[in-house]
Amino acid sequence: MENISKYDINGLLFKMPLYEKLNIGITKIQKIGRSETRFENFMEYEEEIYEEKYPKDFDEIIDFLLYEDDIYGYCNKCKKENSLKSVKINVDERLLERTLHGQYGDDFDDYDDYRAMFKLNDRIDILLKKHEYFTKSVNCSHKGNHKQIFIYKLELQYGENEEKKLILQKIGQDPSNIEFHNHNIRDKYSKYKNYKNIKSDLNKAVISYENNFAVGGFLYLRRVLEKIVDYKYEEVKCNINVDNQARYEEKKVKFIEKIDILKAELPEHLTENTYIYSILSAGVHSLTEEECSEYFSVVEKSVYFILDELLQLQKRNKLNKKIQKDLNIINSKIKK
Ligand SMILES: [Zn+2]
Structure with missing residues (x-):
């Protein structure tokens, strides 16, 4: 305690x-x-x-x-x-x-x-x-x-x-902790382009934890991780060679292999701490309710940290594209 x-x-x-x-x-x-x-x-x-x-x-x-x-x-x-x-x-x-x-x-x-x-x-x-x-x-x-x-x-x-x-x-x-939580994540992550697809899982993770069902919390956080990796794959698929595409889309592919294939595109916190996924899976399969409850806030922080980085990457990519476009315009003007 x-x-x-x-x-x-x-x-x-x-x-x-x-x-x-x-x-x-x-x-x-x-x-x-x-x-x-x-x-x-x-x-x-x-x-x-x-x-x-x-x-x-x-x-x-x-x-x-x-x-x-x-x-x-x-x-x-x-x-x-x-x-x-x-x-x-x-x-x-x-x-x-x-x-x-x-x-x-x-x-x-x-x-x-x-x-x-x-x-x-x-x-x-x-x-x-x-x-x-x-x-x-x-x-x-x-x-x-x-x-x-x-x-x-x-x-x-x-x-x-x-x-x-x-x-x-x-x-x-009153209000419930979930209202505070929703406000915080909406404020922070609504700009992440896949936010609407993970929002409900993020909320359910907290609702589960708040209602003393931390195993459920682990389950929903794991879904968030799986989703953000798959969304990243869809986003950058065209830059990945055919072999790796086949590897990624293989039915029995392990999550850790997916991360390996997308290594260059994913947040560092995830590629350097891939065992977050094993911890979440252990929560779903073998950890007790008490253990999950004890570890929840750390794994939750880890998932949010990954989201923070995704958001930064998204901003960077957007800015990168804009600068490239502007450079191109200047370049074509000079050529004339
Ligand atoms: Zn007021």
Whole structure:
């Protein structure tokens, strides 16, 4: 299970998929030493203070509940990126007291783990009692009724040796992550000339993953890869020699051979990492749902990286053709 630090505030709202479990570490109490200026008998002097504070992750979940600053993100009603405002949740005041135990002293031995832990457990109880389910709202700064809602659940689980685990899950949201995703890919890849033919597979990959069917996600990403390679082949076929054409069109041809034939025309990320296809195939055939879910975001990034490169290649080719045409015109003028 990954940690809450996997996402920043923006990520917890807009990227975290439904039902992903994030661990909020509650064992590593932060021990901090600082000095404070004190006055006694008209004398000013510095004294060391040792404090035990919330574990970092616990700080993070409290920060998330309280967060009320502006964020830049997508408003699905405005249909564009906008300035948004996250609404603060009023938490129990005791949770705002982030120091668990503090004392003056002259050495770190004065830390009192037991007392700090006791207090932390108390705070965890308060958090769960008051905010077991909590809702973060995000408002669009453009229009008051443009609202986005994200619902979370906090839960205490017991692992081996009765070890306590605090778990955060997102259990609902409006708009769905798929809307954010669609917006992002539409924005980025709609200029890729075969976009309309892969759009539905890209969407289904994410829908599958978001609904805890990561194996399906792998299947759709593999289809995207197969399609973009075949489209490239159709595009450059006339420049390929007959033998290689026959090889490519052979029924039993392996994907890796297809890439080999088109090596010069395909994005480097794909030709240098051809095993992305084996990974996607393993997902379809042999990996477990959990494994696919764990690897999904990396293979997804890889596919998008390939698309990025395809788009750049497309732009380059277009520009190349235009310059060639212009040169030709100049050349023929000079000849006259
Ligand atoms: Zn809006």
